[in-house]
Amino acid sequence: MTIAEIIAISTEIITLVGVVIPVVSSISKIAAGQRCQLRSEMLRIYYKCQETGTIKEWQLSNFCELFDAYKALHGNGFIDRIHDEVLTYKVVK
Secondary structure (H helix, E strand, O other): OOHHHHHHHHHHHHHHHHHHHHHHHHHHHHHHHHHHHHHHHHHHHHHHHHOOOEEEHHHHHHHHHHHHHHHHOOOOOHHHHHHHHHOOOEEEO
16 A cells, blocks of 8 residues: 555545534434423423323323333433333323
């Protein structure tokens, strides 16, 4: 391998890294925003059902799907307590 080839490969790697870092940063910010939206919707369902201790089937289904997506995005453990409580609510039609 010649010096010119090494320099060309190094330049391509540096260029690639320069492109990848901003993309990864953007993806991280998008994931943080999605976690926030998911948490907000779960809390909305939680507070709406908390007083009566009941939850409609469709609300529970939505809540569980939101929770799974939140955890897949590495959401923190705060919502685990909320999730556990929601699962104790009486399911109504």
